[in-house]
Amino acid sequence: MSASRGKVYLTGAGPGDPDLLTVRAHRLLTTADAVFHDDLVPPRILELCRPDARVVSVGKRCGSKSVTQEQINDLLIESARAGLSVVRLKSGDPLLYARASEELAALAHAGVPCEIVPGVSAVFAAAADLQVPLTDRSSASTLILLTAHRSSAATPPPLWQGDLPSDATIAIYMPGSDYRRLQQSLLASGLLPDTPCMVVSRAGTHETLSLRTTVAALGDRDPLPAPSILLAGWALDTRNALPAGELASLLDALGPDA
Amino acid sequence: MSASRGKVYLTGAGPGDPDLLTVRAHRLLTTADAVFHDDLVPPRILELCRPDARVVSVGKRCGSKSVTQEQINDLLIESARAGLSVVRLKSGDPLLYARASEELAALAHAGVPCEIVPGVSAVFAAAADLQVPLTDRSSASTLILLTAHRSSAATPPPLWQGDLPSDATIAIYMPGSDYRRLQQSLLASGLLPDTPCMVVSRAGTHETLSLRTTVAALGDRDPLPAPSILLAGWALDTRNALPAGELASLLDALGPDA
Numbered sequence: 001m002s003a004s005r006g007k008v009y010l011t012g013a014g015p016g017d018p019d020l021l022t023v024r025a026h027r028l029l030t031t032a033d034a035v036f037h038d039d040l041v042p043p044r045i046l047e048l049c050r051p052d053a054r055v056v057s058v059g060k061r062c063g064s065k066s067v068t069q070e071q072i073n074d075l076l077i078e079s080a081r082a083g084l085s086v087v088r089l090k091s092g093d094p095l096l097y098a099r100a101s102e103e104l105a106a107l108a109h110a111g112v113p114c115e116i117v118p119g120v121s122a123v124f125a126a127a128a129d130l131q132v133p134l135t136d137r138s139s140a141s142t143l144i145l146l147t148a149h150r151s152s153a154a155t156p157p158p159l160w161q162g163d164l165p166s167d168a169t170i171a172i173y174m175p176g177s178d179y180r181r182l183q184q185s186l187l188a189s190g191l192l193p194d195t196p197c198m199v200v201s202r203a204g205t206h207e208t209l210s211l212r213t214t215v216a217a218l219g220d221r222d223p224l225p226a227p228s229i230l231l232a233g234w235a236l237d238t239r240n241a242l243p244a245g246e247l248a249s250l251l252d253a254l255g256p257d258a
Numbered sequence: 259m260s261a262s263r264g265k266v267y268l269t270g271a272g273p274g275d276p277d278l279l280t281v282r283a284h285r286l287l288t289t290a291d292a293v294f295h296d297d298l299v300p301p302r303i304l305e306l307c308r309p310d311a312r313v314v315s316v317g318k319r320c321g322s323k324s325v326t327q328e329q330i331n332d333l334l335i336e337s338a339r340a341g342l343s344v345v346r347l348k349s350g351d352p353l354l355y356a357r358a359s360e361e362l363a364a365l366a367h368a369g370v371p372c373e374i375v376p377g378v379s380a381v382f383a384a385a386a387d388l389q390v391p392l393t394d395r396s397s398a399s400t401l402i403l404l405t406a407h408r409s410s411a412a413t414p415p416p417l418w419q420g421d422l423p424s425d426a427t428i429a430i431y432m433p434g435s436d437y438r439r440l441q442q443s444l445l446a447s448g449l450l451p452d453t454p455c456m457v458v459s460r461a462g463t464h465e466t467l468s469l470r471t472t473v474a475a476l477g478d479r480d481p482l483p484a485p486s487i488l489l490a491g492w493a494l495d496t497r498n499a500l501p502a503g504e505l506a507s508l509l510d511a512l513g514p515d516a
Binding site for chain 2: 001012014015017018019020021022023024026027093094095096097098099100101104105108114116117118119120121124125127128129131132133134135136137141142143144145146147160161162165204235238
């Protein structure tokens with residue numbers, strides 16, 4: 001199924017490698033008449049667009065509002081009404097930290113048909129690069145995705161009301177480069193100092209970089225380049241994992257209540 | 259890059275539609291010598307495998323341990339050591355609720371090279387089907403993925419220690435079919451009765467079904483078929499979203515502190 005005319009496809013570009021686009025996103029990109037993309041979508045994905053397609057960056061990097069959200073909405077609506085097939089391309093998944101509400105509401109309000117194509121979000125690409133599980137039967141049954149607060153207060157605010165649950169993996173999107181502040185926020189949210197903590201830059205691409213540390217030692221590390229994501233939690237400590245045979249023997253030895 | 263011999267690819271199959279595989283997963287599936295898959299991976303994805311590939315279900319549906327985890331580990335290790343290119347295919351993303359720890363540890367212990375290929379997890383396919391955002395600037399900056407507890411106690415345990423944060427979207431994987439119990443758990447975890455609540459069955463496939471309700475009314479609804487996922491939170495209430503122009507006017511009218 002190629003991109004249909006008069007329709008907007010709100011599409012996830014995934015973490016940045018064309019190989020991690022979904023098959024559907026790949027097909028839509030190679031057939032769409034117009035592609036409106038965020039700054040974080042790399043050139044090697046945009047190279048997939050038709051040579052005669054209208055490809056426009058509508059990014060709002062670092063808050064510089066070269067293109068307003070209202071202008072983006074108008075571009076999408078006008079292009080679809082002009083009979084074009086339109087891909088609105090966002091890094092990762094288009095419904096997570098992507099201001100989808102405004103665009104969905106504007107399209108619905110204008111009566112423009114819209115389809116959403118999910119994508120691989122950064123946390124999954126980061127965990128794949130690190131080769132660590134995000135959940136684990138013995139240590140983490142919950143995954144919490146959040147963003148770091150932008151605040152200039154002397155004491156950084158906690159990431160969370162109350163304490164973060166100890167049996168969760170935490171993923172912080174857009175963590176910024178002030179690791180000392182981030183460390184303070186994590187400790188203020190109840191994470192133990194020795195909790196495993198990892199940062200991945202450019203996850204899921206050939207330029208991926210990562211660091212593995214603990215919450216206690218995070219503040220002393222040099223920051224990795226953006227875009228990056230921070231993971232913390234005991235599921236990441238793969239020393240805990242045992243081959244199934246050894247685990248079974250251990251559980252047997254511990255008896256039926258273990 | 260085709261599947262390499264003597265290597266295991268821990269691969270996400272995504273939500274179930276071959277179109278929502280990543281390009282890399284699609285290529286690996288069509289070139290691998292052996293594919294070991296879970297029950298939830300549908301036939302139309304397995305049809306992509308080479309006609310002469312060894313395709314084996316190693317599912318553990320409903321706890322019936324036809325194949326133990328130890329046997330799966332041994333199959334992966336033996337196949338890679340025999341020089342085969344091996345895809346270990348799991349529904350969704352392979353590092354979330356997929357018992358990846360044990361397989362990664364066994365492969366590392368055996369010295370078998372392993373690569374992880376992320377996939378689109380069910381929550382993103384469900385939100386795409388529903389056309390609702392998972393986060394929203396005004397109502398939800400956090401996404402929490404968890405699973406429903408299996409407990410036969412008369413009063414279902416809360417999903418969470420303490421109250422769930424009110425500015426989060428909650429996604430419950432494998433919610434089960436007892437919606438009255440689920441409703442009790444959600445209320446016991448501090449969700450307000452009128453919180454929007456949606457269930458999607460077979461998200462991201464042509465057979466997708468969904469229901470839109472509130473936590474208060476969830477218990478009266480007929481359960482949707484498995485596999486399903488439950489979402490709850492105020493970001494799902496798209497009535498809150500306004501076209502950007504109207505939102506800007508509203509914020510202007512409310513003054514600089516809004």
